[in-house]
Amino acid sequence: MYLPQSFKKSRILLYPISVLFILIVISISIISGCSKNDYSSNSTGGTQGANDIFIQGMAFSPASKTISVGTTLKWTNKDGVNHTVTSGIPGVPSGLFDSGNLSSNGTFSFTFSQVGTFKFYCKIHSSMTGTITVQ
Numbered sequence: 326m327y328l329p330q331s332f333k334k335s336r337i338l339l340y341p342i343s344v345l346f347i348l349i350v351i352s353i354s355i356i357s358g359c360s361k362n363d364y365s366s367n368s369t370g371g372t373q374g375a376n377d378i379f380i381q382g383m384a385f386s387p388a389s390k391t392i393s394v395g396t397t398l399k400w401t402n403k404d405g406v407n408h409t410v411t412s413g414i415p416g417v418p419s420g421l422f423d424s425g426n427l428s429s430n431g432t433f434s435f436t437f438s439q440v441g442t443f444k445f446y447c448k449i450h451s452s453m454t455g456t457i458t459v460q
């Protein structure tokens with residue numbers, strides 16, 4: 326079948342254009358996937374132990390916990406943004422402990438050596454609070 330020269334040329338051009346289009350679609354999906362992970366990248370995985378508190382999805386999990394005196398709790402930042410673990414209530418640190426900025430996968434441990442109720446919060450996000458009851 327006879328095809329005009331110009332039509333043959335346009336078919337040859339079609340292949341690199343479709344490859345380019347597929348590459349653009351792949352890059353867009355990679356970029357949007359990355360931004361979705363900003364607040365909840367769980368890159369280390371790992372199971373949560375009895376004395377672990379995960380900082381995940383802009384919240385402490387669990388937010389409330391009852392432990393025996395002498396127990397060491399470990400907080401792990403599972404988010405992609407910085408958080409702190411600070412004793413007290415938002416705006417009013419009690420001075421008992423303060424992790425400072427914990428980046429992604431950062432950890433902080435504290436041993437509770439007194440009976441009582443200890444509130445804690447994140448200095449960066451005042452909506453993030455928790456309570457440890459030591460008995």
Ligand SMILES: [Cu+2]
Binds near residue numbers: 407408409447450453
């Ligand atoms: Cu925070």
